Amino acid sequence: MATSGTSGVFAREYDAIERAVEVGFAGGRVIAVSFPEEVPADADGDHDLLDRVGEYLRGDRETFGDVEVGLTVPTDRRRVLEALREVPYGESTSVSRLARLAGLDDNDAEDVGLVKEALRENPIPVLLPDHRVEGGPYATPGDVRESLRRVEGL
Template identity: 55%
Template sequence: MTSDSGVAGIFAREMPALDRYVQLGVAQGRVISVSFPEVPEDDAEDAHELLDRIEAYVEGVEDGFDDVTVALTLPTDRRGVLETVREIPYGTSVGVEELTRMTPGLDADDADDRRLVREALAENPAPLLVPDHRVRNGPSGAPPDVEQTLRRVEGL
């Protein structure tokens, strides 16, 4: 992932462009969570290379975060949806139907599969790194104001 890849813990930094903090949970060199609290955890540290990259990203530096390892601890079908979301390139958006079609084993014409996609997006444990803001008409694991800022950053 980065030179901080062996570090574990909670890391948070205030991001004025988002008007809140970005908080990372990291274990065994993998990001396990991304959240956007107004106040970070008391024991959160602010020094992490990934936070440097996220700060540059929200200020307009293009970064797809493709090299960041995200531990998706969700049921297999939902994990498959979020793995497909990670493949949507920076600056590109798709709709829920298209995402359903793109996800192996799902059928965009099946209402249950579209519902599964929406549920996976809503439960996304690492928004921004799993860029659900690139899905136009789906829910996000990020707060609505953060989602809109991320869409604006990427020109969506």
């Protein structure tokens, strides 16, 4: 999805999660997603990505794979979050399997700790679907996570 230089904050409320989804862009890349109780006053509600989030929440098999993201996290966490993005819609994975997908040793406590840290600090939930990981931790709030899991049949 080309957003050609889009910068700013966009948000819209969605009944399916009983919250808003707020998306921050810089230079055409998504750099943050959050779930405030209400749409912030300074947020614009008109963006194609918000339309797609609405379609996803209504049950469309949206993967957001074409959305450009700008991860400003250390390389080791980036590798975990990029692996997370590869977990297919409607499928779940374990922390151990995600470690392996990221090229880490799921029997090494430090590697598993790195995976958990990356999940907990995920700056772009939904696009980087931490709700698909069984047993977390999660950046996505619990009530939102359960709604997303329900949408995907998990």
